[in-house]
Amino acid sequence: MEIRPRRLRENAAVRGMARETRLSPKSLIYPLFLEEGGGKEPIPSLDGQFRYGPDRAAEAVERALACGVDKFLLFGIPKEKDPLGSGAYAGNGVVQQGLRALRARYPEILLVTDVCMCEYTSHGHCGILSGREVDNDATLPYLARTALSHAQAGADIVAPSDMMDGRVAAIRKMLDENGFSRVSILSYAVKYASSFYGPFREAAGSAPGFGDRRGYQMDYHNKKEALREAALDEAEGADMLMVKPAMSYLDIVRAVAERTNLPLAAYSVSGEYAMIKAAGRLGLADEYGLMCESAVSVFRAGAGILISYFAPEIAKAIQKGDIG
Ligand code: PBG
Numbered sequence: 001m002e003i004r005p006r007r008l009r010e011n012a013a014v015r016g017m018a019r020e021t022r023l024s025p026k027s028l029i030y031p032l033f034l035e036e037g038g039g040k041e042p043i044p045s046l047d048g049q050f051r052y053g054p055d056r057a058a059e060a061v062e063r064a065l066a067c068g069v070d071k072f073l074l075f076g077i078p079k080e081k082d083p084l085g086s087g088a089y090a091g092n093g094v095v096q097q098g099l100r101a102l103r104a105r106y107p108e109i110l111l112v113t114d115v116c117m118c119e120y121t122s123h124g125h126c127g128i129l130s131g132r133e134v135d136n137d138a139t140l141p142y143l144a145r146t147a148l149s150h151a152q153a154g155a156d157i158v159a160p161s162d163m164m165d166g167r168v169a170a171i172r173k174m175l176d177e178n179g180f181s182r183v184s185i186l187s188y189a190v191k192y193a194s195s196f197y198g199p200f201r202e203a204a205g206s207a208p209g210f211g212d213r214r215g216y217q218m219d220y221h222n223k224k225e226a227l228r229e230a231a232l233d234e235a236e237g238a239d240m241l242m243v244k245p246a247m248s249y250l251d252i253v254r255a256v257a258e259r260t261n262l263p264l265a266a267y268s269v270s271g272e273y274a275m276i277k278a279a280g281r282l283g284l285a286d287e288y289g290l291m292c293e294s295a296v297s298v299f300r301a302g303a304g305i306l307i308s309y310f311a312p313e314i315a316k317a318i319q320k321g322d323i324g
Helices: 012-017 057-067 094-105 136-153 167-177 195-204 224-236 250-259 270-281 287-300 311-320
Strands: 028-035 040-042 050-052 071-077 110-115 157-160 184-191 240-244 264-268 305-308
Touching (some): 028 057, 028 094, 050 057, 057 071, 057 094, 057 311, 071 094, 094 110, 110 136, 136 157, 157 167, 167 184, 167 224, 184 224, 184 250, 195 270, 224 240, 224 250, 250 264, 250 287, 270 287, 287 305, 287 311, 305 311
Parallel strands (some): 028 050, 028 305, 071 110, 110 157, 157 184, 184 240, 264 305
Antiparallel strands (some): 040 050
16 A cells, blocks of 8 residues: 555645635625725835725725625725824714715625724824823723714624724624614734734824834733633624734634634734735745735634735635635
């Protein structure tokens, strides 16, 4: 008897059949930046991505739909920022405008919104300040109000990314009390304080004006803390959990996946995208190959949903049969 694992690799059809990880365009979410005003502006830190006015966001949706991606994560970039981040929960805020426009035109797509204060506050922190510290409990009503305004404008899922304790419960209560019990919460349950968010902060103009986010985002030395965060958000009523970033945190994805019965998403963040783009541009590595390999790794680690700036390209790779 000759035992030869290679037999499974030599024949392309067998190799395809024997794949242990399957991907579908249905499992992908594409982040979009909506900028108050109009137009379409390239984002220098995220080569190939744009800031869209609410009137132009349909262009990005069309391109994604053509590849089979029908789920979107919306971020807002307001014209004016203030200490209380009032643009986040303004009835006619930029995300709310975008939601209404997209919902009217595409009733069938899935719209997820990022719920946070940092793009809207003049100080750039994810919550309301008390002195120079973010005041956790004072922030909760603002987050709940933001989530409600997104639900009212047509969001299917709200995704709080602020990392305040207790926000899932506060948002759930607010949604339920106002007749939005069908709106789900995808909690950024496990969000590390990460340098991988650098390009996003340039894209959204949301870098903190002073200090950093280590008072509320997690320390990347910790894994048990991730499990605790995930369990707490689940207990507070989260419908889905997220781990973020993805690359460098696949052990965390695996650990959370093994312990939760909720759907688990991983967010392959701006720095991951920018690194792959830069490596490709400099001729150091094959951009397409890096994209495919990193996308598959997230699912292999145990996530069922991937949020990625490459979502349309990953969907094309799946349809070609290069992955999945
Ligand atoms: C906060 C938020 C951030 C990202 C998603 N939601 C930025 C931060 O925490 O500083 C980062 C996403 C990315 O880097 O792609 N609203």
